[in-house]
Structures are given as C-alpha cells and as structure tokens.
Amino acid sequence: MANGAETSVLALTDLYPMVTTRLRSATLGFYTLLLSCGVLFLVAAGLGIHAMVAGHDKFYNVYREVPWGILISTYVFFVVTSTGLCLVSSIGHVFGNRDFMPIAKRSVFLSIATILSGFFVIAFEIKIPWRMAIYNIISPNLTSNIWWMGTLYGIYLVFMFAEYVFLLMDKHKPAVFCGFSGSVAGIAAHSNLGAVFGLLMGREFWHGPYMPIYFIASAMMTGCSVIILFHCLGYKVNGEEMPASMKNALRVTAKLGVLLISVIMFFTTWKMITGLAGRPAGKYEAVMALLNGPYALNFWVFEVGLGMVFPLVMFVRSKGENLKMMLYGAIAMIVGIFVMRYDLVVMGQLVPVFHELGVNEYKHLLSYTPSLYETIITLGGFGLTAFLFLLGEKLFAGHKVEEHTTIHESIDAHEEEHGPVFQPSYAHTEDTTL
C-alpha cells in the first residue's frame, strides 16, 4: 500500500518557484499555442456576453421550432467526453485494474477541463444563466431531468476536483473515494442528460429508453479516444519518451475502444432499423434524413466513417503497438463523435411537431445552420480545453502517476484493521457441507 502522505508535504513558499520553473521550461511554440487558445477562448467569451446582452435572437440561428443548436450539442459533446474520461480512467485507479493506472491523473484533470468547457458553452446557450444559480436551489423541480443533470454534474465536478487535489497530494484513500463517488455521480448525471432527450414524448427521434443507455456507452467510447489523443499529445508537449507502462495503458485503452466502438455500431444499427421498419411517424423522416437525405454526408462520412469504421480499423491494425495509427484513429473518432452529437441534437428537432397534420407550414423538414457567433463560441469551448490541457501539462509536470491504492486495496486495508466490511449473507452457512 502506498504511503506517500509524508513525502507530499509542500510548503506554500516552495510552490511559487516550482510553478515558475515549470512554466519557464516551455518552448516558444508552446507559448504561442497557449496564447492562441487563450485568445480564442476570450474572443468566444466576449461574443457570448455580447449576444447575451444584445439578445441571443440577433446572433444565433436557433429559433422557435429549433431552440437547441450547436451550443447544446457541443455541451453534450464535452460532458460526454468528461464522463468518458472519468469512467475509463476509474477502471484503473478506482477499481484496481493496474493496466489503466498510468492514465489516471491526466484523465481526471482533463475530465475537469472538458466539463468546464461544457459549462462555458452552455452558459451562452441558456438565456438567463444567473437565474439558474438561484432557482435551481430554491425552486427545484424533481421531475425535471435538466434539474437532475445540472445538480449531479455540479456534484460530479466537486468530486472530480477533490479527487485531483487528493491525487496531487498523494492522499490515495480519499482520492479513491472521490473517484468512485465522481463515477457514480457522472453516470447518474450523464444518463439524466440522455433522459432529457429520451423522456420527451412527441419527439419521436429521441423518445425511449435508448438515449440514457446510449449516452453512457458513447461516453466510454469517447473517453478511450480522448485518452489516447491527450496522452500522445502530452508526451509530445513535454518532449518525453513514453514509458512502457503508459504504452501498455494506451494499448488496453485502445482494446476497450474497439469493444465500445462495436457496441455503438450495434446500437446505431438498431436505432436506424427501428426508425425504418414500419415507417414510424416522426422517426422515419429523421432516420431517412440521416441515411439518404440532407444529413447523409454527416452520417455516412463523419459518424460512420470517421467516428466508427476508421478508428476501429486503426485500433485493430495498430495491435495496440503502433501509437501513430492509434492517434489517427482517435483524432478521426473525436471529429466523428462531435458530428454524432450535433446530428443527434439537431435531428431530433427537424421533424416539425405538426408534421403529421399535413399542414402547409410544416410539410417539410426544418433546417438549422450554426451562426458565426455560435461557431466561434463552440471553438472557444475547444480553446478552453486546449488551454487547460497545455497549462496542466506544464503546471503538473506531465501528470506523473505512481502506483496507488485502489478501492479494493482500501477495503482490504480497512478489513485488516476493523474486520470485514461486507458480511456475506451466506457466511453463517460456510461450514455446512452440501
């Protein structure tokens, strides 16, 4: 059992020179990139505030029939990514699979960075976000999935943040506790995000139990690709050679990625078939728009091609050894998944609610194209993630991870001192011969 508590004592006076030394070690290219990401983020924030003050309707292309646009889908993308990072990394440092341990610190840090980016983007989509801070607390609606999602993601963020701090302090027991709690909150929050869509009756493309389940599976799929991407980039930024333990961690991550891509392919296939068989009203039109309509390019090239087939081929052919192939696969997958989220959010709204009525006004599918403001705020979200990632690499010196306690080991240690934690119900029959 690791016992790093004594070694991690750090006086505050040491902190300043340590941080400045780490930051000074960076190259000019690093600073240029960091500055560009920071500027992108600030420009996006400026435009978002401008739209908020002057009226969203003047700068965003969302409208009455399509109230959720690219900012919502980008928010979904970021929280999918964050949940995925949390879940995949927890396999190692919470649940004790040693292969996954080296990816823990960077993944936890990035799960915080990505969820903050998600919050940044959605703050500019919600019309009056400051009211949310007040009325989410004093006037909660417990039947609302949005309320649960917001609240649970708030809890999740606190746990993830605490977990990262404990990891930095080498306090492994509380880190494992926070990691476990964060994973539970993350799963609850993320499936609630799926339920935001899935529980809307009368929105046929979304309605049903599919969405909450799909969201969790696709979160883990996204987590795999993002872990591969950022760990490859992290070592590049720091100019270090990847150690064998990290290569092994990425190999098993890619393996898990193959499994999850297959799961999502299976899900997507049946989603499409259920939309076609019997031509269900409302769903059929949306599925056809994806398969053979205005969104066919998005679906076949981005979702299927870049999001699933290409990374699957790359991950399998890399055999977990060829990092370059894995990196290309991961990048393609992230682009594909971003488009998946966009199509999922937008397509659910494009079949008008009165389509079946056959009235002139709603005979055809609706349309939506992001505005310049929406696009820049979306890019600003990516800017924030990149900025935090780059800063994190230098500030936390490449997120090095030592072997540490897992939840099993915590329980074992606890049991050694205090007796068994879980008393099996069959314990009293232990000696009985059957």
Next chain:
Amino acid sequence: MKPTKHDLSMKNNEGTENVPMAERRHFLKMGLAITGIFAGGTIFSALSVIDKVFASTDEFTDKYPYKPHYGMMLFQNRCIDCERCIAACGETNHVPQEGYRTRILMREMPDAVGLKREFIPVLCNHCNVPQCTRVCPTKATYKNPENGIVMMNTSKCIGCLTCQLGCPYNARYFNEEKHAVDKCNFCFDTRLSLGEKLTACAAACPTGCRVFGDLSDKTSDLYKAVHQLERPIWVLRPEAGTRPNVFYSKDVTAVTFK
C-alpha cells in the same frame, strides 16, 4: 343453420354501379366524418370520445379536479383565417412581432371533394399531463392548481428552452422583452382575473370557431360541445399522452357538396 332475417349473404347484390351519386356521397361523408379523415392528426372515432379525451368520466374529475376547469373547443371548419384572434391576442397580451401565442395553420387538399383547404387554429392545449411543466428545472412553468391553466412565472425562467422541446404543440416561444418563455395562459392575467368570461381570441372570433369555457360547469357551451356523441371530437397529437384541454371538432352537417 337457418339464415337470420338480416343475413346479408341471402340478399341480392344490386351492384355498386346502381347506387345513386347522392347516396355514395352521403355514405362517403359519413365515413369520413366518423373516421376523421378530414380532421388530420390522430382521430378518435365518435364512440370513443369520452373515454379517450377524458372529458367527462369520474376518473377525469377525480384526477383533475379544477374548478373552474378552463378549456376550449375549436370548430375547425368555422375558421376563415381572418386572424382576428391572433391580432386580439397580440394586443391583449403584448405579444411581440416575432412571436405568437396562437396561430392558424392551413391544410390544402387540391384533389379533395368540395372544399380544397381548411384552417386549423392552434394554441397551448393546457394539458392535464403537461410535459412542459415536468421538464422545467425551476418550476418557472406550472399548472395552476385551481383552474388548470399552464402558466409562467417569468422571474424563475432560466431560458433553457427545454419546455419548447417538451411541448408537442409548438405553443411556446422565448420573449426577448420579458426575458422568459411566453405562452398562452387563456388571458388569465389580462382578462379572466379581471372578470371577463372569454379569452381575447374567443371574444374576437367572428364565426364562433373558438368556444371557451368551463369543463366543470355542466351548463356551459363548452361542456355541451365536448360531451356528446353526434360530432367527432379529437385532440391534436394524442400519442404524446398530454391529455389536452383544447378539443377540435367540425360542423359535419353544415358541409354541402356541390
């Protein structure tokens, strides 16, 4: 087995070619009225009105015991698209140009017998099981426990617009002036609470298309219009399960084919 008196197989087939045109049209009209081909959406046949629309069963009054229980019946073929309802609504409730609380949709059937187009007024259905209130994170939109009107508390609205997606009737829009989602409230603040008996749209309608009233009052025109078996009644998008309090019907007998 001895054939019964009404065994149709024992009758001589007189052939469809011998049925007079007037008889055919009458039959067709009856069929269309009952199955509701004219009406669009998903239609309830006349016999299942009370069960499906839940307007008069004991279960309905137990479950939704509003008093008054406001609702509206729209006689679809009385609408002439004069849009006085929209204008009256806009003026009474200060609806901005870019939004609307009620609207008239048009359906055209160039190959229909008789009339080639019809108008369908739409508004908030003040559902008994509203989805908008369920999805709202802050209870900014709620169902008034006394009269069943789905209302807005604008100061609590965070503008997430989930209610707009939850509503299967496209009855909500974001009002930039109010900084909140806005919707029809049956003119509660502007008319009903001030003693008026009708909503602005119902009062302005020159053809009697919009019948507004109290479903808990058995003497009201609305109650009588909903609780009968002679005209088909339907609600829009019943599959959404929202149990609307806005009903649709037609004056079938008024239709003449020339």
